[in-house]
Structures are given as C-alpha cells and as structure tokens.
Amino acid sequence: MEESASTGTLGKAVAVLDAIARADHPVKFRDLRAQIGQPPGTLHRNLSNLMKEGLVRANPDNSYALGYRLLTFASAAWASNRFREIAEPHLRALHEQTGETVHLGVLEGVEVIYLDKVESRQAVRMHSQIGKASPAYCTGVGKAALSILPGDEMRLRVNSIDYHAFTPATIVSAQDLEAKLDVIAHDGFAFDDEEHEVGIHCAAAPIHSPDKSFVGGISVTAPSYRVSREQLETWIPLVVNAAKAINQDISIQLGPRA
C-alpha cells in the first residue's frame, strides 16, 4: 500500500489525487489518512488546496471525490492528442475487418493507458474504458509496447514491475517477461492469452513515434468463448499492417525528425 514518489509539494498533492482515484467510492478522511501517511493537518491542507483548484470535491458527509475540473483537462488532453487522431481511421478499419473491439494504448511507465476504443455494439459505457490504466506486463498492448523499447530501458522497467497473478496465465517474473518480450520483439506482435482477465484474449502490435518518445500499441480483443486462438492468429497480419500504417502516418505527420 506504500506509495512511491511524493516528491515535492506537487507530488504530495498528486498522491492524494491518486489515493482518491484508486478507491471507486467517495473516500473518507480517515481512509485517506490511512492510505497515505500524511499527518492530519497536512492532509487537510492538501485537500483544501485541491478543492480550491477544483481537482477534488467534498460531499456533505465529509467524504471526498475527484473534481470536475479533471474532466475538463482530460477532455482537452484527449481532443488535442495527435496520436489518437492519426490512429483513429486505422482503428475503425481494423474494427470493420474483424468485427471485434479495437484498442489504442500508450505506455506510461509500466502501465498502459487506453487512449481510444472502437467497439461493435453501442456499449453501455463506451467512455468508461478510455483513460483506464492497466499493467503493461499482462496486456497485449503493454507487452507489444515494452518489446520495442531499447534493451536497457526495457530491462529497467521490467525489473521495476510489481508482478501479480491476475489469472493462471499471468507472467509473474521479470525473467519470464523479458524472454517473452524478446520473442515479441522478433515477431512484431503479441498476444494476451487470458493473462489479465480469464476469458478475454487479444492480439496486439506496437506503434511508436520515430524517436520512441511515444510508445504504445493497438489490439483486437475478444472473449475466448466466441473467438478462438486460431481466429486471433489469422488477424495478426491485419493488426500488424494497421500498426505499420499508423507508424508511417505518425512519421509523416509529425515530421521524421521527431
């Protein structure tokens, strides 16, 4: 439960935000106090400041939730994101071809953050998945993205992961992950064989900006009861081609120097 950074004044504030975000219910003062080790006075001041900025709001029963200003920031971040914009038509095409859910994700540290999603049926919560962070080591997009990092950078991140067996198939050691990533780097694509969630598998391929300052991936996800592993494999060329097309568009539109 120990939180890492808390570097500087801003770090403390973000740690509070993070603690509130992790809980999926409004969170009481004492819970926050327990989760991050800030003394009462300090926590109270941090919350006050965050509220003043609209990043946190208080419910009448002195529980706290994330503020609405975060939505505004995220809206701006999403709408102005070039990568997402460039990738979108390719995601749609891939969805047309496969009929299954297509994801676009970006690697942030050792987590994947989903930037976009195209799915068949008008889902109850189309929006819910966007912005969601998942562990890189047990998702297709995450492994694809990790695989194209320079060796030392990759190893650094692989060793900093806190492994957790979400399913029987989850990779739970740095050695195993690194071996897998070597294979993926060679192949140019990755699978998630129910490593994050039982009954869900996917095929993924990496994308990146020319200088690798941005590293991510795309994937086609499906429930395994409906789509076989073999079927998934037949989609690999489609996924890989879409990823290649996106990489090319990124190079062109963002300038080869980038």
Add this chain to the structure above:
Amino acid sequence: MEESASTGTLGKAVAVLDAIARADHPVKFRDLRAQIGQPPGTLHRNLSNLMKEGLVRANPDNSYALGYRLLTFASAAWASNRFREIAEPHLRALHEQTGETVHLGVLEGVEVIYLDKVESRQAVRMHSQIGKASPAYCTGVGKAALSILPGDEMRLRVNSIDYHAFTPATIVSAQDLEAKLDVIAHDGFAFDDEEHEVGIHCAAAPIHSPDKSFVGGISVTAPSYRVSREQLETWIPLVVNAAKAINQDISIQLGPRA
C-alpha cells in the same frame, strides 16, 4: 488573458496545466511564458515537476501537451460519479422521447461542465463533449443551474462573470442575466435561444442535491433549422419531469440529509 488565482504552489502548477489545456495545439515554452507571467526558471521547474507526475508530456520539439495521467484521473472521476450514474437512465428516456441530444451538466463556479451526453447517431466523437466547460450565462443548463442558487450566492457569481457576446442573442450584462434568472427560477426551466452558438437552441431544467452542494441541469439540444422553438416548448414538460425524477432519485439514493 490575465489568469486569476495562482494561489499557492499548487495554484501555479494548475495555472500551467490550464494554459496548456486552453491551447488546442501543443504549446511552446515561450507561449506559456507569455500567457502566464512566470519567470523562465519558475516555469521550467513547474513543467519539470508536472512531467515527473505524468500530468504534462513534452514533445521532441520542446512543445508541451497534457499528460496521459489526466485521462486516468478523469476516467476514475467519471466512472465513480454518483450523480451521473443516477441521471443516466433518465437521460436515455428523455432522448427516447425527443430523439434529440440530451446533456447532463454541473455548475462549477460560473462554468458548466458536461458530465454526460446521449445522442442519436453514433457521433464521430461521442466522447469529445464530455468534460467540456462552457460559460454558464449563455447555456440552458448553466442558466437553469444558476437560477436555483440562493439569491446572494447567485448574485455573487453573476457579478463575477466576464460577459462576451458569442452571438447577437447572448446576454451580456449582470442586470439582464439576473432578471432572466428570476424568470427562470419562477418557471422552473430555461431556454438557450442561440445565445452560445448561432443555429443551436435548447430547453433545460435544473437539478441539484438536497443541500445544493451540487447544482446542475439537463437539456435537450437541437439545431434550430430542424427543430422549431415551438417544438422545443412542447418538450418542456418532459425535460422538467425528467429533472424532477432525477432530483428525487438523488434525494433517495444519497440520503435526504445530504
């Protein structure tokens, strides 16, 4: 262009975030420097700290954009929001009845932030509108929300608005707005007669938590070339009833004490 708060260390950091968010393109260091009056050293440190927290990311050409962590926070904020959750079925029903776009918004200071949206055709950017902030004084939801504030609180906000004529119909003075709000408070519903955008009008009604700690509204929006003002008026009972139903559900589910 002058920014208001900047109170405390956190305020300075958020001011930077805000400046980046306002620009819809990645923004250069010098632009930021021009927009917020921070000296180079200070701005540079603020950006560094924000980047360390994942709230800002730098492009290779030293331009800056909002970071992906903001998406994660917003995702959590949205998914765990009770008001949105409670309102959702009513929004859907209202959309079924009218066939037009339905919005849910919350009043934050003198702005409306949109929490949810139900629209007919699978829009190209369903997600784009959510989180968007608009001036309260020229939107249906905003005026409806302002109208149910206690008199002194309402006047306070009305006087702090920086009025701007987006269209010929925009209300541009505190006096006019206050008069309008009195009428709206009496009626229980509000219109936006192309006050924010030419060719777009809407009918709205206020919603709130029992203690008014949360104040917002819902609206049915349509282009005026397709939907007449008269048609809009016939929808008023539907909108008002939906709002009432939401208010009731909020009271019940969040506890009458709240």
Add this chain to the structure above:
DNA sequence: CCCGTCGTTCCACATAGCGGAACGCCGTTT
C-alpha cells in the same frame, strides 16, 4: 563564424508548506 535569442541551470533568499499540538464538534456511553 559570430551574434542574438531562448531555454536551462544555479544559488541565496524568503515564503509557503510542514506537522506537532491544542481545540472543539459530535456521536456514543453510562
């Protein structure tokens, strides 16, 4: 090749955050 601009780094200063401790509100107990 030199010069000017703009971003980065450095450092002494002052401020803003820090957190221990005292306060007071409320719900609970006897």
Add this chain to the structure above:
DNA sequence: AAACGGCGTTCCGCTATGTGGAACGACGGG
C-alpha cells in the same frame, strides 16, 4: 443529561521548498 472519546479542524513556530534574478549554454539565423 453530562462526561467521555474519537476525529476533523485550526494554529503556529520551524525549516524545507519553491522562488526568480542572473549567469550559462545551445541553437539557429545572418
């Protein structure tokens, strides 16, 4: 009903941390 106790809020002196002027250095244009 009164006293207790837990818990959030406020206060205040201390020091860490952010501040911003100034010097430095990296580009890019002339």
